[in-house]
Amino acid sequence: MLKRVLIANRGEIALRVLRACRELEIETVAAYSEADAEALHVQLATESVCIGPARAADSYLNQDALLTAALATGCDGIHPGYGFLSENADFSDACAKAGLTFIGxxxxxxxxxxxxxxxxxxxxxxxxxxxxxxxxxxSSVEEALAAAEAVGWPVLLKASAGGGGRGIRRCDGPDELPAACAEAKAEAAACFGNDEMYLEKLVLNPRHVEVQILADRQGHTIHLGDRDCSVQRRNQKLMEEAPAPGLSPALRRAMGEAAVRAAEAVGxxxxxxxxxxxxxxxxxxxxxxxxxxxxHGVTELVTxxxxxxxxxxxxxGLPLDMGQEDVSIRGCAMxxxxxxxxxxxxxxPCPGKVEFLHFPGGAGVRVDSCLxxxxxxxxxYDSLAAKVLAHGATRLETIRKLRRCLEEFTLEGFPTNAELSYEILFHPVFVRGRCTTGFLDAHLAELLDFSRRVEEKEAEA
Structure with a gap:
């Protein structure tokens, strides 16, 4: 087992990794920027080391600083969390070259x-x-135009190195393509250091469903069921649930098997x-x-x-301690x-000082936050303040529990989207489990209008 891990990230995921390490009796080193000197994971880590100024390029994306910090503090592994360098192949290689285990x-x-x-x-x-x-x-607008004409409009331009909804632009016709190419390439270069693009036909109003996989060094790969992430805005997920509602057993099985094949295909x-x-x-x-x-928390709650x-x-280097036959899905999590x-x-984005904070509790409730x-x-950095999760025996029970959690959730000091999420939990399309990726765009105005009326009544009172 690893002995000491550098956490090359911040926020709630850094705290999540730290807690898992502590339960496995692995020491932790928090790598932090000057802006995060008072962060909770910095205070709780075995040791902490400042790696640079606030700007991510000078700290959390500074590979040399992270590797130096890991080696100087006696670490044998680096956990990249999500975002930043978590999907950076060069950083994974650099860790291996330095004799460090990249946890990924x-x-x-x-x-x-x-x-x-x-x-x-x-x-x-x-x-x-x-x-x-x-x-x-x-590689050019002309190539993109030829590909789009071949598959049919509308299309999506997508960054080859993309993730998190960045570097994606929709085009409904050829006139929109030049500007979309320029915008997507610029965003991809800024976010990922790579402006390579590819093109796909846009599937109108699909569902966004993902499958969690685990694979060890011994060649064993399993999946842990699916999650629905269709409630999103500008390709940024807002709510997730596991398992995805309304999938037929045949479709669910086929997607799980395909996910395993996909993981095996890339080793x-x-x-x-x-x-x-x-x-x-x-x-x-x-x-x-x-x-x-x-x-990932919704999958943890149901499995x-x-x-x-x-x-x-x-x-x-340990093998998986379970097989596919050992994975079972219990209830629903959101x-x-x-x-x-x-x-x-x-x-x-409206970050600021937390003047008062109260998290909900109770059976089947989890809040992941560093606040x-x-x-x-x-x-x-990003605007994620907290993740509020609920687990119940049925989907309706989970919806009711999550509503109650958001009623209790209190964060004073700056605005949040919690009220919007609360309204979504009452919308008939969501309650029936029929959301597609177009749900929020189609219903945002009515959801925001309702929450505005609630806020005005509270102000009058």
Whole structure:
């Protein structure tokens, strides 16, 4: 087992990794920027080391600083969390070269899965359905136009190295393509240091369903069921649930088997996610995320499997301690992402100081957050403030429990989207389990109008 792990991340995922390490009696080193000096995981780690200024490029994305910190503090492993360097093949290779265990897949596997265009070819060869699109990356507007005409409009331009909804643009016709190409390439270069793009036909209003997989070094790969992530805005997920509602047994089985084939095709090791678009009984490979996901908690609640613990075991060279036949899904779990943002102000990020904080509790309730009373959310990073999760025996029980949790959830000091999530939990389309990726765009105005009326009544009172 690993002895000492550098946590190369921040926020709630850094705290999540720290807690799993402590339960396995693994010492932790918190690598933090100057902006995160008072962060909770920094205070709780065995040791902490500042790696640079607030700007991510000078700290959490500074590979040399992270490697130096890990070696100087006697670490034998680095956990990248999600985001930042978690899907950076060069960083995985650099860890191995420095004699450190990267808690995730090899650089080779990340390259195979991380390039979305290359991964499509691998999936085709592995018998995993893919959406019609370009044969590899498109290097010019002309190539993109030819590919779009071949598959039919509308289309999506997507960054080959993308993730988290970045580097994606929709085009409904040829006139929109030049500007969309320029915007997507610029965003991809800024976010991932790679502006390579590919093109797919846009499946209108599909469901976004992903399958969690685990794979060890001994060649064993299993899946831990599926999650629905269709409630999203601008390709950013807002709510997730496991299992995905309304899938037929045949479709659920086929997606699980396809996810395992996908992981095996890239020689995967660790925890990962295979994401699909679902259109009726058809499903198409979208991408593979070679890291732990923000929404991993809902899978943990319905399976009883600690995914971060499994990451640490696999990285230590241990085989999976379960087979596919040991995986069972119990009940339903849902997650709301509470972000420091103003839904009435075009979701403008609004970080600030936490003046008062209260988290809900009770059986089947979990809150993942790094916030505490008096702390300050930094404006330099993402706006995720907390993840509120609920687990129940049935989907309706879980919805009711999550409503109650959001009624109790209190965060004073800056605006959040918690009220919007609360309203979604009452919307008939959501309650019936019929959301597609177009749900929030179609119903956002009415959801925000209702929450505004509630806020006005509270102000009058």
């Amino acid at each position: 897949p090899s650089g080779e596997a990340i390259r195979k899965a991380g390039s979305k265009s290359a991964a499509r070819d691998l999936m085709k060869a592995a018998g995993v359905p893919v959406t019609p699109g370009s044969d590899g990356p498109v 995967y090791e660790g925890a990962g996610t295979v994401e699909f678009l679902v259109d009726g009984e058809n499903f198409y490979f979208m991408e593979m995320n070679t890291r732990i996901q923000v929404e 009883g499997v600690d995914l971060v613990r499994q990451q640490l075991r696999i990285a230590s 997650e709301c992402r509470v972000n420091a943002e103003d839904p009435h102000g075009d979701f403008r 505490y009373n008096g702390c300050t959310m930094s404006p330099y």
